[in-house]
Amino acid sequence: xxxxxxxxxxxxxxxxxxxxxxxxxxxxxxxxxxxxxxxxxxxxxxxxxxxxxxxxxxxxxxxxxxxxxxxxxxxxxxxxxxxxxxxxxxxxxxxxxxxxxxxxxxxxxxxxxxxxxxxxxxxxxxxxxxxxxxxxxxxxxxxxxx
Amino acid sequence: xxxxxxxxxxxxxxxxxxxxxxxxxxxxxxxxxxxxxxxxxxxxxxxxxxxxxxxxxxxxxxxxxxxxxxxxxxxxxxxxxxxxxxxxx
Numbered sequence: 001x002x003x004x005x006x007x008x009x010x011x012x013x014x015x016x017x018x019x020x021x022x023x024x025x026x027x028x029x030x031x032x033x034x035x036x037x038x039x040x041x042x043x044x045x046x047x048x049x050x051x052x053x054x055x056x057x058x059x060x061x062x063x064x065x066x067x068x069x070x071x072x073x074x075x076x077x078x079x080x081x082x083x084x085x086x087x088x089x090x091x092x093x094x095x096x097x098x099x100x101x102x103x104x105x106x107x108x109x110x111x112x113x114x115x116x117x118x119x120x121x122x123x124x125x126x127x128x129x130x131x132x133x134x135x136x137x138x139x140x141x142x143x144x145x146x
Numbered sequence: 147x148x149x150x151x152x153x154x155x156x157x158x159x160x161x162x163x164x165x166x167x168x169x170x171x172x173x174x175x176x177x178x179x180x181x182x183x184x185x186x187x188x189x190x191x192x193x194x195x196x197x198x199x200x201x202x203x204x205x206x207x208x209x210x211x212x213x214x215x216x217x218x219x220x221x222x223x224x225x226x227x228x229x230x231x232x233x234x235x
Contacts, residue, residue: 024187027194028201044214045221059204060213066221081184098204103212109204112197127189127197135200140216 005055008048009038019052020116020123023082027112027125032057035123037094037116047094049114061094064110067139073113075126083115083122091117097139107136 003011014036022033032051040046045066051057064071073093077086085091093115095108111134116123128134150158157167163183170177180188189197207213 023185026201027198029205040210040214042211042214044217046210046214046217057205059201060207060210062217066217078184096201096204097207097210097213098200099207099210099213101208103209103216106213106216109197109200111193112200124187125197125201127187127193132193132196135196139213140220 004036004050004052006050006058007056008058009041009050012036012038012050014052017121020121022123022125024124029054029057037061046097049094049096060097060099061114062097062108062139064093064095064108064113067108068110068137071110073115073126073128075115079124079126080115080117083117083124084120085115085117085122090119091115098136104140106139108139109135110137111135 002014002016004014005011018036019034020036022035025031025033029051032053034052035049036052038048038050040048040060045062047061049059049061075088080086080088080091083091093113095110095113097106097108099106110128111130111132112125112127114123114125152158152168154168154171157165159165163181164186165179165181167179167181168176169179182188
């Protein structure tokens with residue numbers, strides 16, 4: 001089994017079948033299109049999106065419904081075509097978290113959720129029709145707006 | 147930068163499958179129609195920049211272990227109960 005070098009977790013064994021490809025990449029990270037999802041070592045319901053191309057790149061993500069129960073992702077079929085997702089129920093959504101120096105001020109990006117298709121192992125970052133402020137929705141504190 | 151002058155209902159073609167049409171010109175606003183293959187993401191620039199900046203900030207996340215503890219505590223306390231069903235006043 002090949003080993004993936006990572007900065008946060010050291011070398012981790014991965015199977016090629018576990019690698020998600022983002023055909024359009026992720027804005028801000030040119031050259032990084034292949035990622036694996038890793039459970040949080042701390043036992044939180046977080047999943048790490050670890051780049052298979054850049055060992056130093058790892059994003060912490062979370063099911064947005066865990067802190068924003070009313071969050072809905074409205075997508076058009078053409079948004080899902082690039083990842084071959086015909087049936088939305090067969091995919092899953094994760095929101096990228098940003099943890100600043102004070103972890104109580106953690107925010108989630110609900111403007112650009114990630115959608116994954118485990119059937120094709122393709123994924124993409126969506127851009128929803130919401131105000132730009134939705135890139136920084138507080139995770140702790142008042143109920144998140146949706 | 148390539149500069150082209152186009153009028154209403156005129157278009158430009160980019161590459162193989164991207165067509166940008168001027169649909170309307172009104173004052174200082176131009177309405178554009180963009181036809182692109184689904185694999186080509188099209189965004190308003192300010193939205194794309196916000197997304198890029200949010201992604202870069204997320205990659206620089208600090209004490210995720212502390213955030214994880216806060217999250218577990220929040221979950222243990224449970225989410226606020228849903229409002230009781232019933233007729234609205």
